[in-house]
Amino acid sequence: MTTTARSTATPATGAVITDVVTHDIRFPTSRELDGSDAMNPDPDYSAAYLVLRTDAGDGIEGHGFTFTIGRGNDVQVAAIDALKPHLLGRSVDELAADPGTLGRALTGDSQLRWLGPEKGVMHMAIGAVVNAAWDLAAKRAGLPLWKFLADAEPEWLVEQVDFRYIADALTPAEALELLRAGRVGAAGREAVLRERGYPGYTTSPGWLGYSDEKLTRLARQAVADGFTQIKLKVGADLADDVRRMRAARAAVGPDIRIAIDANQRWNVGEAIEWTRALAAFDPYWIEEPTSPDDILGHATVRAAVGPDIKVATGEHVQNRIVFKQLLQAGAVDVVQIDAARVGGVSENLAILLLAAKFGVPVCPHAGGVGLCELVQHLSMFDFVALSGTTEDRVIEYVDHLHDHFETPVVMRDGHYTAPTAPGFSATMHPGSIAEYRYPDGRFWTADRARGAADIPEEAVV
Amino acid sequence: MTTTARSTATPATGAVITDVVTHDIRFPTSRELDGSDAMNPDPDYSAAYLVLRTDAGDGIEGHGFTFTIGRGNDVQVAAIDALKPHLLGRSVDELAADPGTLGRALTGDSQLRWLGPEKGVMHMAIGAVVNAAWDLAAKRAGLPLWKFLADAEPEWLVEQVDFRYIADALTPAEALELLRAGRVGAAGREAVLRERGYPGYTTSPGWLGYSDEKLTRLARQAVADGFTQIKLKVGADLADDVRRMRAARAAVGPDIRIAIDANQRWNVGEAIEWTRALAAFDPYWIEEPTSPDDILGHATVRAAVGPDIKVATGEHVQNRIVFKQLLQAGAVDVVQIDAARVGGVSENLAILLLAAKFGVPVCPHAGGVGLCELVQHLSMFDFVALSGTTEDRVIEYVDHLHDHFETPVVMRDGHYTAPTAPGFSATMHPGSIAEYRYPDGRFWTADRARGAADIPEEAVV
Numbered sequence: 001m002t003t004t005a006r007s008t009a010t011p012a013t014g015a016v017i018t019d020v021v022t023h024d025i026r027f028p029t030s031r032e033l034d035g036s037d038a039m040n041p042d043p044d045y046s047a048a049y050l051v052l053r054t055d056a057g058d059g060i061e062g063h064g065f066t067f068t069i070g071r072g073n074d075v076q077v078a079a080i081d082a083l084k085p086h087l088l089g090r091s092v093d094e095l096a097a098d099p100g101t102l103g104r105a106l107t108g109d110s111q112l113r114w115l116g117p118e119k120g121v122m123h124m125a126i127g128a129v130v131n132a133a134w135d136l137a138a139k140r141a142g143l144p145l146w147k148f149l150a151d152a153e154p155e156w157l158v159e160q161v162d163f164r165y166i167a168d169a170l171t172p173a174e175a176l177e178l179l180r181a182g183r184v185g186a187a188g189r190e191a192v193l194r195e196r197g198y199p200g201y202t203t204s205p206g207w208l209g210y211s212d213e214k215l216t217r218l219a220r221q222a223v224a225d226g227f228t229q230i231k232l233k234v235g236a237d238l239a240d241d242v243r244r245m246r247a248a249r250a251a252v253g254p255d256i257r258i259a260i261d262a263n264q265r266w267n268v269g270e271a272i273e274w275t276r277a278l279a280a281f282d283p284y285w286i287e288e289p290t291s292p293d294d295i296l297g298h299a300t301v302r303a304a305v306g307p308d309i310k311v312a313t314g315e316h317v318q319n320r321i322v323f324k325q326l327l328q329a330g331a332v333d334v335v336q337i338d339a340a341r342v343g344g345v346s347e348n349l350a351i352l353l354l355a356a357k358f359g360v361p362v363c364p365h366a367g368g369v370g371l372c373e374l375v376q377h378l379s380m381f382d383f384v385a386l387s388g389t390t391e392d393r394v395i396e397y398v399d400h401l402h403d404h405f406e407t408p409v410v411m412r413d414g415h416y417t418a419p420t421a422p423g424f425s426a427t428m429h430p431g432s433i434a435e436y437r438y439p440d441g442r443f444w445t446a447d448r449a450r451g452a453a454d455i456p457e458e459a460v461v
Numbered sequence: 462m463t464t465t466a467r468s469t470a471t472p473a474t475g476a477v478i479t480d481v482v483t484h485d486i487r488f489p490t491s492r493e494l495d496g497s498d499a500m501n502p503d504p505d506y507s508a509a510y511l512v513l514r515t516d517a518g519d520g521i522e523g524h525g526f527t528f529t530i531g532r533g534n535d536v537q538v539a540a541i542d543a544l545k546p547h548l549l550g551r552s553v554d555e556l557a558a559d560p561g562t563l564g565r566a567l568t569g570d571s572q573l574r575w576l577g578p579e580k581g582v583m584h585m586a587i588g589a590v591v592n593a594a595w596d597l598a599a600k601r602a603g604l605p606l607w608k609f610l611a612d613a614e615p616e617w618l619v620e621q622v623d624f625r626y627i628a629d630a631l632t633p634a635e636a637l638e639l640l641r642a643g644r645v646g647a648a649g650r651e652a653v654l655r656e657r658g659y660p661g662y663t664t665s666p667g668w669l670g671y672s673d674e675k676l677t678r679l680a681r682q683a684v685a686d687g688f689t690q691i692k693l694k695v696g697a698d699l700a701d702d703v704r705r706m707r708a709a710r711a712a713v714g715p716d717i718r719i720a721i722d723a724n725q726r727w728n729v730g731e732a733i734e735w736t737r738a739l740a741a742f743d744p745y746w747i748e749e750p751t752s753p754d755d756i757l758g759h760a761t762v763r764a765a766v767g768p769d770i771k772v773a774t775g776e777h778v779q780n781r782i783v784f785k786q787l788l789q790a791g792a793v794d795v796v797q798i799d800a801a802r803v804g805g806v807s808e809n810l811a812i813l814l815l816a817a818k819f820g821v822p823v824c825p826h827a828g829g830v831g832l833c834e835l836v837q838h839l840s841m842f843d844f845v846a847l848s849g850t851t852e853d854r855v856i857e858y859v860d861h862l863h864d865h866f867e868t869p870v871v872m873r874d875g876h877y878t879a880p881t882a883p884g885f886s887a888t889m890h891p892g893s894i895a896e897y898r899y900p901d902g903r904f905w906t907a908d909r910a911r912g913a914a915d916i917p918e919e920a921v922v
Contacts, residue, residue, distance in 0.1 A: 039571060040572075040574075040575070042571060043571070043572065044572065068572070068575050068576060070572035071543065071570065071572040071573050072540075072543050072572060072573045072576045072583065074539065075536065075539045075540045075543050075576065075582065075583065076576065078535065078539040079533075079536045082532065082535065082536050109532065110500060110501050110502055110503060110504070110530070111503070111504065111505065111529070111530050112532050113500070113501075114501070114504075114529050114533070115529060115536065115537065115582050115585070116581055117725070117752075117753075118752075118754070119580045119581045119754070120577055120580045120581015120582050120583060120584065120779075121536065121540065121581050121582035121583055122533065122536065122581060123581065124576070163728075164728065164752075165728060165729075165751060165752040165754075165755060167728045167729075168729040168730055168758065168761070264578070267624075267625065267626060267628045267629060268626075268628075269628065269629060290626060291578075291579075291626040291782050292578070293579070293580070293779070293780065293786075294626060294782055294785075294786065295756060295757070295786060296756070296790060297626070297629065300629070316578065318580060318581075318754070321752050321754040321755055322754055324755075325754075325755065325756060325757045325758075328757050
């Protein structure tokens with residue numbers, strides 16, 4: 001494969017990856033009701049976190065992570081550890097010049113591939129590692145990732161994408177054409193982005209565990225904060241949902257979009273009935289109405305509830321191949337990429353290109369631990385240098401756990417402010433890692449000393 | 462949920478699961494070319510193996526495993542270990558009376574679910590555990606699993622199935638009707654099964670690494686052994702495949718079916734072209750022409766190469782939801798269940814029922830480590846008490862590693878002989894475990910002493 005070396009990369013001739021440090025980091029979020037939904041009643045927001053260290057002597061590391069919700073975070077760390085032989089000794093120059101090659105090497109490991117392929121624990125581990133490589137590359141270039149991508153040559157970006165299994169919907173030549181077209185007017189859009197930021201929407205009012213009073217108060221606050229869209233979790237009890245949706249609509253008025261999110265709670269038939277029962281309150285989209293694996297099911301739901309109510313999914317969609325089919329089948333109105341589930345930036349480039357080809361807006365999933373920090377870069381690149389628009393596009397925003405990151409997202413008037421620090425905004429404070437490492441961090445050690453039950457045992461009875 | 466207690470279960474009142482022992486077992490099969498195909502050039506056939514122990518005092522254990530091909534088997538073991546809290550202390554009586562409940566508890570763990578849902582490493586771990594529970598249940602009933610299932614009340618079998626996300630294609634009422642219809646004539650079919658066995662086909666001649674001479678010799682041997690179908694691996698080089706396919710057809714004559722298997726090597730367009738290029742040699746089916754995630758892609762391939770050449774897939778299909786869509790979309794002519802990838806016997810019941818509903822034959826994937834031992838039970842149940850036929854149905858057979866099992870498959874005249882030992886035929890010899898445990902078994906310890914490189918390091922450079 002030919003590579004187009006990026007002239008912006010800091011030289012580090014001869015430097016290699018010398019260490020891959022992994023951490024099992026868990027925050028005890030289940031002790032609040034923040035983050036509760038119909039399928040995830042007690043999440044402990046967690047990160048299987050890794051650091052790529054080098055001998056370049058420049059102090060630059062690559063950081064990446066998989067987001068999980070508690071139990072199994074150790075399995076995710078074990079999966080990242082299983083990838084170490086692919087990383088140790090790799091040339092830093094080559095990695096930074098061509099992160100896509102790493103992604104293909106990891107997904108193509110003929111033995112590890114059996115554990116997916118390209119799905120679940122192993123693929124999420126690959127995503128974390130690939131994201132760390134992109135973080136390293138952008139840091140070495142001295143650019144925030146969105147700008148690193150937006151400045152890259154279209155030919156080079158196409159080389160970073162794995163077209164295997166998607167070439168029937170998007171050829172490399174078509175991708176190149178989209179990226180070339182995306183460069184037209186990019187400078188002007190970059191100026192707009194730096195001035196106004198990228199629009200967000202907030203899920204903060206809508207968690208299932210909140211009282212109607214809290215929902216109403218937080219919904220009004222969201223509007224006051226400049227958001228033009230909020231989201232409510234639904235799917236546990238229809239009467240409750242009708243009441244909550246009525247309260248939310250009353251709180252925000254007719255002009256604010258209210259998305260609803262069932263978190264895969266329903267079968268296809270239930271999804272249609274339940275969504276129709278909430279139609280009177282004008283939901284903007286129904287998110288994850290059923291299994292993320294059910295392409296034909298989403299198409300059926302969309303045919304039944306659209307076009308007034310849009311269908312959205314993606315946070316649990318396993319890879320570009322399923323996104324391809326959701327688009328081919330006309331199953332979704334909104335593509336919800338997640339920065340840390342698929343095979344990292346490289347595969348998300350493929351998904352952004354597919355969405356651009358099909359003309360479907362991308363509204364990323366975020367929240368959790370650090371997902372806002374990561375995914376903002378992908379949407380900002382998409383705006384500046386691919387789709388060229390923010391129309392009907394918003395990034396999810398949840399006000400959780402940002403303080404644990406060195407360069408947390410900055411919201412202003414309902415918009416994500418464009419990051420300026422080099423890299424992918426993935427770096428967690430060392431103090432947060434020391435506090436919340438599981439099971440040996442200070443918080444968990446003290447927690448056991450207080451006699452609280454261990455997470456894995458309290459929750460599975 | 463109401464449960465219909467099985468009168469055949471041995472009473473063990475008060476007994477519970479006391480231990481879950483796991484083993485990382487790896488066989489050095491990559492040192493031969495057995496098992497090589499276009500995507501898996503150097504598999505080290507492996508098992509992430511578990512034993513459910515109880516305090517019932519009857520010596521009965523439940524055995525189960527996930528099959529992998531080497532690296533990552535440790536990640537798979539870690540995933541099984543993560544399920545232990547769901548198992549320890551569980552009532553043996555309740556587990557044996559209702560294994561489906563365990564499956565739902567495992568797939569429904571709200572935190573672990575994030576790592577799938579129902580796909581990849583975590584779901585394969587669930588499958589191993591659920592299979593161990595079915596093994597325990599069948600052993601306690603004193604019946605081989607196929608007979609345990611075939612004798613079960615239809616109402617009870619329906620209760621073992623999770624209809625979530627498949628109810629739009631198959632309702633519990635429809636499943637009940639299929640199972641009731643399947644009982645008609647079951648005794649006669651059981652007699653036929655015990656007399657003749659269940660037809661198999663063999664992949665032994667067709668591995669990519671074999672010379673044409675070896676292929677020809679093994680293909681003739683397969684016919685002499687009573688097989689009416691063989692399979693060739695294809696997809697690495699078209700000229701080679703044409704030559705090998707010609708040799709195979711010459712060896713077996715026009716009446717033996719020759720299936721071809723691309724192991725996901727192709728994009729959709731390539732799959733169509735390559736398969737057509739081999740059409741002159743009358744391949745019976747093209748297996749895994751592209752990604753197992755690509756439902757619409759398989760439908761496109763089938764529309765292009767069918768009906769003369771059938772389309773088959775399934776060994777890497779992650780769950781019942783994807784099988785459902787393959788059937789809904791008319792994407793496959795042959796459903797290839799795997800005993801150890803989806804959520805165990807319970808989910809395979811769902812898939813067998815879906816295939817029966819759509820009238821599509823099931824021809825299981827097998828080979829690897831112990832997959833023949835397991836999956837024969839599912840096909841035999843299907844013949845005796847569900848689809849009621851073996852027409853166009855064959856179980857894959859590969860002559861690998863059977864001797865490591867206490868009750869290995871017995872082939873006779875190209876047929877799998879019906880197992881008579883209680884359980885799921887999953888129990889590996891303790892001596893084999895002691896020999897091939899990785900990295901501390903006798904073989905691996907001696908291997909390192911001989912100075913051979915460790916598997917994970919030799920293969921990833």
